[in-house]
Amino acid sequence: GDSVTQMEGPVTLSEEAFLTINCTYTATGYPSLFWYVQYPGEGLQLLLKATKADDKGSNKGFEATYRKETTSFHLEKGSVQVSDSAVYFCALAVAQKLVFGQGTRLTINP
């Protein structure tokens, strides 16, 4: 079935470090791919998305490229800030369903 696998957390980095959170997927058809972020005590918010192969989604310094050949949608940011501390969810949308990965908790230390 359709599924998303994220790198296990938690991930702890220092401020200004480079971030990569890996995400791979399995899907029938051609899914749209998303990254959502959940700050403490809040619901999920869309961070970025890509709807077809080779599309790059970007927002707030975060980027992810839809790689069909490797079925991946890794999240990257060149220089993280303390305010980026949150839980990040990779997700795919296909056949009226949005399927989420397990989430990766990111903590940025000053």
Add this chain to the structure above:
Amino acid sequence: DSGVTQTPKHLITATGQRVTLRCSPRSGDLSVYWYQQSLDQGLQFLIQYYNGEERAKGNILERFSAQQFPDLHSELNLSSLELGDSALYFCASSYQGATNEKLFFGSGTQLSVL
């Protein structure tokens, strides 16, 4: 603020009981989704409604039911509650309920079954 309102924010109840969670979607959105978030299962899709009609069903137990009313608000009913039903329940909404649409999430209802 996403514009999606969920009530109550916290709910504590006992096993065997029944509860109702309420969701008001963002103004103008026609589709409502329910998700369950727990430590062991992650974020699980339960059910989606569009303009009052069920559109998609996920891992929703038979003890759970939902509906969307003419004013587009939705309710999730959980009955014969078990300890394992303790979780954070999210409602989300979108305009058309299309597969690749952005979802707007509420802050969730934390359910504790004792």
